Amino acid sequence: xxxxxxxxxxxxxxxxxxxxxxLGYMIFKGGEDPFSIQSGKQNNDVSVPGLDRMNKVxxxxxxxxxxxxxxxxxxxxxxxxxxxLFAKADDPDNPVDLLKxxxxxxxxxxxxxxxxxxDPGYSDAPDLDPDEDGFTNREEYESKTSPIDFNDHPxxxxxxxxxxxxxxxxxxxPQDFGNNTYMFKLENARGGVVNRMNQANPKPIGPGSIIPFxxxxxxxxxxxxxxxxxxxxxxxxxxxxxxxxxxxxxxxGDLYRFTSRGNLEGLNDRSRGIMDTTxxxxxxxxxxxxxxxxxxxxxxxSLPFKADAKEKPYFLKKIDLDKKMAExxxxxxxxxxxxxxxxxx
Numbered sequence: 001x002x003x004x005x006x007x008x009x010x011x012x013x014x015x016x017x018x019x020x021x022x023l024g025y026m027i028f029k030g031g032e033d034p035f036s037i038q039s040g041k042q043n044n045d046v047s048v049p050g051l052d053r054m055n056k057v058x059x060x061x062x063x064x065x066x067x068x069x070x071x072x073x074x075x076x077x078x079x080x081x082x083x084x085l086f087a088k089a090d091d092p093d094n095p096v097d098l099l100k101x102x103x104x105x106x107x108x109x110x111x112x113x114x115x116x117x118x119d120p121g122y123s124d125a126p127d128l129d130p131d132e133d134g135f136t137n138r139e140e141y142e143s144k145t146s147p148i149d150f151n152d153h154p155x156x157x158x159x160x161x162x163x164x165x166x167x168x169x170x171x172x173x174p175q176d177f178g179n180n181t182y183m184f185k186l187e188n189a190r191g192g193v194v195n196r197m198n199q200a201n202p203k204p205i206g207p208g209s210i211i212p213f214x215x216x217x218x219x220x221x222x223x224x225x226x227x228x229x230x231x232x233x234x235x236x237x238x239x240x241x242x243x244x245x246x247x248x249x250x251x252x253g254d255l256y257r258f259t260s261r262g263n264l265e266g267l268n269d270r271s272r273g274i275m276d277t278t279x280x281x282x283x284x285x286x287x288x289x290x291x292x293x294x295x296x297x298x299x300x301x302s303l304p305f306k307a308d309a310k311e312k313p314y315f316l317k318k319i320d321l322d323k324k325m326a327e328x329x330x331x332x333x334x335x336x337x338x339x340x341x342x343x344x345x
Contacts, residue, residue: 086121108141116148134159134285156303157314157330159285162342163292166280167321169273170194170218172211173262174242177204180227182242184211186218187262189270195219210247218274221248228257241265246274250298277319279326279342281305 085095098110104120113120118130118137126138131146133153140147143154175183181204186195195213197203205211207226213219225243232239239259246254256274257265264272277297282289286304293305297319302309317329317339328340 105138108138112141116146118147132287134287134289153285155330155332156283156285157328157340159283160303160328160340160342161282161284162279162326162344163282164280165319165321165326165344166278166294168276169270170276171262171264171270171273172222172242172244172256172258174258174260177202181206182224182227184213184224185262186213189273191262191270211244221246222256223247225255250296275321277321279316279319 085097087093087095098104098114098120101110103110104113105126108120108126110120113125119125122128126141127136129136129147131148131150131153133150134156135143135145135147135153137147139154139158145154146152169189171187171189173185173187175185177183183197183199183202183204185193185197188194195215195217197205197212198214203212205224207224209224210220211222211224213221222244225245228241228243230239230241231237241257241259244256244258246252246256259265263270278294279297280292280294282292283303283305288304291305293301295301295305295316297316300312300315302312303314313330315329316326318327320326324344326342326344328342330338330340332338
């Protein structure tokens with residue numbers, strides 16, 4: 001038997017002792033634990049890269065920035081704009097500065113075109129309508145309104161045109177039933193009856209009563225006021241005058257005085273009577289050009305026309321059939337009463 005076999009246990013113990021001594025030497029020598037796991041090195045810097053720049057950008061976005069402008073020949077110019085130049089058709093190589101040249105279109109300064117960024121280079125530029133409100137550039141300039149804002153325009157009454165005049169004429173003819181009671185007929189210019197009180201069951205009325213005409217035409221419109229005794233100076237015969245008061249809202253309070261023949265007092269014919277006139281109108285602006293509407297004399301209306309409008313600032317004040325003239329009254333932007341005349345044939 002060999003020595004290693006006989007001394008196996010001793011050899012193992014001796015080898016273990018040598019390894020232990022070697023490990024102890026290593027620990028003592030290096031000061032590190034070979035069986036421990038090394039952790040990462042701790043980072044105590046909590047700052048965010050670029051945070052300072054981000055804060056500056058955020059602050060900048062919340063501030064108001066103003067682009068500094070320079071005064072160049074009496075106009076402000078910044079870094080992002082230039083000076084608009086134009087060329088004449090007969091001299092295209094030489095640019096024209098509107099601020100320094102005479103007015104391109106008579107009556108409108110060049111600065112006005114520059115203010116609204118409009119091109120005055122067209123021969124008909126004053127007649128153009130860039131905002132399509134129905135008013136030309138010249139009309140907008142003269143009214144000091146914006147040619148590029150549909151809602152800023154001259155008074156629309158200036159674009160009101162008359163299409164048709166409709167007139168009805170009526171005459172009240174009395175019939176005396178005695179005891180200060182009367183029946184009445186409504187006649188046309190030719191003497192034809194167009195309305196009457198109930199003839200089948202006559203109920204004469206006295207002064208202070210509303211005339212109860214049967215048909216819708218002028219029904220309950222007139223109040224019989226009184227009889228004024230008169231004498232015909234030529235014949236000496238009685239020629240009484242019957243007086244009536246209009247109850248229609250646009251003519252309320254108007255008085256009419258008729259003779260027994262149904263003519264107005266002082267007239268021997270029927271050239272005059274109770275006149276009702278209605279105008280058919282059209283607004284040639286604000287995209288209303290194809291829409292006709294009717295307005296009765298003595299009534300208010302709106303532009304553009306709306307029958308149920310809350311505000312009706314225009315008043316069809318007068319229609320003169322002799323002079324062929326209608327008048328619309330309104331208040332201008334300075335608070336002054338104005339009349340817009342509309343002649344007709």
